[in-house]
Amino acid sequence: MAFKQGDVYQCPDPNCGCEATVTKSGTGGPDEPPRCCCGKPMVKK
Ligand SMILES: [Zn+2]
Structure with missing residues (x-):
């Protein structure tokens, strides 16, 4: 994901x-969502 x-x-x-x-x-970068400080993968709003 870009x-x-x-x-x-x-x-x-x-x-x-x-x-x-x-x-x-x-x-570029890995194909994964950004991770929150609490450890959960964040979702696009
Ligand atoms: Zn969080």
């Missing part, structure tokens, strides 16, 4: 609620 600038990723855990915004696009 990150797109402006995409917002959110932690699926309602008790955590972390959000991350992609500030720079990229095409």
Whole structure:
């Protein structure tokens, strides 16, 4: 999965609620979602 600038990723855990915004696009890297600080894979909002 390539990150797109402006995409917002959110932690699926309602008790955590972390959000991350992609500030720079990229095409490389591993094919997996970003991981939250709590350890869960984040989902695209
Ligand atoms: Zn989290």
